Amino acid sequence: MSSPPVVPPSSPVAPPPHRRRTLRFGTGPEWSFAQLGMTAVATSGVVVYLGALHRAVGGFDGVWWLLALVPLVLMPWPGSAAPLALWAVLLTGWFVLTPEGTFSWWALPAAAGAVAAHAAHALSATSPPAGSFTRVTVRRWLRHCVVALSAACAVVVAVASLSSRDLTIGAVGLVVGLLGVAAGLAWVRTSPPSSAD
Amino acid sequence: MRATASRTLGVWETTAAHQRAIALAGLGAVLAALGRRPDLLVIAAPLAVAAVWGQLARPRVTVEATARLTDVTLREGQAVALHVVTEPVVPDVHGVVTLAQVPFVDRQPGSGIALLDDGAATLGVRSTRWGRRRVGTVSVTLTSAWGAFRVGPEELPDLDTATLPVPAAFDASAPTPHPRGIVGLNRSNRPGSGSEFNTIRAFHPGDRLRRISWPVSLRTGTLHVTSTFSDEDAHVMLLVDAFSDLGPREGIDGRPTSLDVTVRAAGAMSEHFLRSNDRLTLRTVGAAEVPMLGTGSGTNHLRRVLDTLALITPASERRDTGEHALRGVDPNALCLVLSPLIDQTMVGLAHTLAARGMTVVVVDTFPEHLVAGTGDVYQALAWRMRLLSREAQVSSLRLRGVPVVPWRGPGSLDQVLRDIARRASAPRLSRR
Structure with a gap:
């Protein structure tokens, strides 16, 4: 009397085409190489920004370079308010270190660093530490960054053409500009979602 | 489910990213306007684009x-x-x-x-x-x-x-004792229509013509037929010990716990006996919320058995004495008790079944790796003491005539079932 064959364990799900590569720091969570890459991009953005600022003002205190390490520290919290604080400090640094009424072409690489770091933080926050991103997603975000950077190019051309003129803003212009900023903020705050249908 | x-x-x-883009773009614009820093306007421009783009692309x-x-x-x-x-x-x-x-x-x-x-x-x-x-x-x-x-x-x-548990490999060449039904594959002691040869006897009216033994008939001059033993089904009761789940739970890819061995052995035996058209009853002891599975046969019943085994939660009913599991058991059933023999209740139940005169076989499902790889001296000593106590329990069962066989997969029950069949056919002392 023979026993019927035992049902072998089957696997209807195809194995993943690529081996997953992750890294673990101590007892912390697993980090995918894609997420580590995003952190590297964010760090590079800060470095580029600081480098541009350094060239624009002709040198500054070396303590500022420590800010380049902050994205590494912020790696577990890309979706928090900490990157905002970092970049607020960096913008304030540009404001403090550059003389009033001057213009430098180094603002363009600084803008590139800022938008790259912003996009890296934003993309990193969309996925868990062990998550990755498809090439389609990365290409889409790259396109977005290029488009956003083209706005900086347009602005830098406009500013360069106007730099020889008197850029002092009158009281009316200041009020109009601030009202524009306020209107923009009000728009993003009160834009309600339309009904599903 | x-x-x-x-x-x-x-x-x-x-998100924080959107708020960051808005805040930085606003901050850059304000600082640029108030402090006459056109550079900041350049830096803030892509962030403003990101903020506006994100806002416009808001899903609704x-x-x-x-x-x-x-x-x-x-x-x-x-x-x-x-x-x-x-x-x-x-x-x-x-x-x-x-x-x-x-x-x-x-x-x-x-x-x-x-x-x-x-x-x-x-x-x-x-x-x-x-x-x-x-x-x-x-x-x-x-x-x-x-x-x-x-x-x-x-x-x-x-x-x-x-x-569902993957049944371990199991096979038994020995017949199941006490066949009583009409559809099984086990040779009974009664002559009838079957495949097992009994004897050659004289032809009686009603005998099938294809059973005629022509060589004997020609030699003797009278018609003779080949008679057979009838094939019948037996009743098997599996009594599963859910009190103990010894060992690390490593799943199908690792070493089995005692309950893994028990459940997979129960699945394997069920598959074997049910495919042999025997009737099977499954009872569990020590697990709560496991329904009493009635007697049945066939592949549908095998599925019910495996479903019931999958419901077992180890040691979820510690107060279970097992009395309910023994109610209504066919006295001619072959009782297979699957247990690692750690809990005293199962040993007591095996004694109770044997005292009722039923055919009982205890299948020892204690995994050997539990004591083989113990590196800790105190743990090894504890196991040694526990196994000595267990050995005494096994000896008490053997003294009562209950065979205890370790689970070894295919052929685990062959010798003991043959012994039982031989014992059943041996002359016995009876009262007159």
Whole structure:
């Protein structure tokens, strides 16, 4: 009397085409190489920004370079308010270190660093530490960054053409500009979602 | 069991990234205007674009996510696909599906994270141990362009699976004792229509013509026929010890616990006896919420047996004396007690069954690796003392005439079943 064959364990799900590569720091969570890459991009953005600022003002205190390490520290919290604080400090640094009424072409690489770091933080926050991103997603975000950077190019051309003129803003212009900023903020705050249908 | 779960993902909310873009663009613009720093306007311009773009691309639809398992009843080690779909499909949205880690469920990919492609993602789920359990919680997150708006992570209702034990390999060449039915494959002691040769006797009216033995008939001059023993089915009762689950639980890919051995052995024996058209009863002791499975036969009953085995939760009813399990047992049934013989209750039940005059065989499912690889001196000493006590219990069973055989897979019961059949056919002292 023979026993019927035992049902072998089957696997209807195809194995993943690529081996997953992750890294673990101590007892912390697993980090995918894609997420580590995003952190590297964010760090590079800060470095580029600081480098541009350094060239624009002709040198500054070396303590500022420590800010380049902050994205590494912020790696577990890309979706928090900490990157905002970092970049607020960096913008304030540009404001403090550059003389009033001057213009430098180094603002363009600084803008590139800022938008790259912003996009890296934003993309990193969309996925868990062990998550990755498809090439389609990365290409889409790259396109977005290029488009956003083209706005900086347009602005830098406009500013360069106007730099020889008197850029002092009158009281009316200041009020109009601030009202524009306020209107923009009000728009993003009160834009309600339309009904599903 | 739940094979499909759906949930509306809720309201799209702004993210820190969007707020950062708005705040930095506003801060840069204000500082540039107030401090006459046109550089800051250049730096703030791409961030302003990101803020406006993210705001304009804000999704305004309510998305519903659905998770579906392709099969809810698995075998140990079997994998199924978990499909996650979001509807409607929102363009330019980055979607992430995560599957939480739970014991005895392997995820594929190992991180449990899958990206939504056109609103659909597929993960692999592999159950590595028998039993009913939930696969990990599925959560879905969608993020719009520039990471400006997000919905989720929203957890979907949990999905359930029933993992049936993979029966161990088992075979028995010895017949089951006490066949009483009409449809089995076991040779009975009664002559009748069957395949096992009995004798050659003179032809009687009613005998089939194809049974005529022509050589003997020609030699003797009178018609003779070949008679056979009838084939009948037997009744087997499996008594499963759920009191003990000794050893680390490593699933199908690791070393078995005592309950793993017990359950897989019960599955293997059930498969063997039910495919031999025997009737089978399954009783469990020490597990709560396991229904009493009645007597049955056939492949449908095998499925019911495996389902019942998958319901066992070890030691969930410590006060169980096993009395209910022995109620209504056929006195001619072959009682197979599957136990690691650690809990005294099972030894007592085996004694009780033997005292009732039933045919009892104890199948020892104690895994040897528990004591073989003990590196700790004190643990080894504790095991040694416990095994000495266990040996005394086994000896008491053998003294009563209850055979105790270790589970070895195929052929585990051959010798003992042959001994029982021989004992049944031997002359016995009877009262007159």
